[in-house]
Amino acid sequence: MKKGLIFPVPKFYDRYINLVPDVDLKDAFQLANEELNKFDIARYEPRGNYAYAADKWSMKDVFLHMADAERVFMYRAMVFARNDKGPLPGFDEEKYAANTLSQGRSLSDIVNELKATRMASEALFRGFNEAVMLRTGVCWKIETSVLALGFTLIGHQLHHFKVLREKYL
DSSP: OBGGGOSSOOTTTHHHHTTSOSSBHHHHHHHHHHHHHHSOHHHHGGGTTOOSSTTSOOHHHHHHHHHHHHHHHHHHHHHHHTTOOOOBOOOOHHHHHHTOOGGGSOHHHHHHHHHHHHHHHHHHHHTOOHHHHTOEEEETTEEEEHHHHHHHHHHHHHHHHHHIIIIIO
16 A cells, blocks of 8 residues: 555654655565665674764664664554554653663674564565555554554654764764
């Protein structure tokens, strides 16, 4: 299903959804995977602990944040797909990032974790038909659909890769 079929367009997450072209979700996954697979891990491994400012996340933390957020989006999509309307709680991304233990891990290991998470996301969304993709529920205080969550997780990656290119690489 294409992005243009998202209804309602969830406030807050629209900033991620709007970064994705109006393509079928499976094509959006392919575009995001191409970007993820192009990332030159070996080249940036020495910079994994780099943060562009004292109060910003390291490159490793950014990748772990992407994996954590994708898992949260997947969970929400599964809940709504199973016709549970929620409401589901939000999550504190700063608290999660502060507890990643990224310092003791390689950038390669973390990026590979994100890739494995992505494979699970794709498998989950492949199992949904159009009726399921249009089901909605409430995350925190925001009504959103399964389809919107799929595009949100893709757009979230696009957002963070833009930040990586501008501030880290």
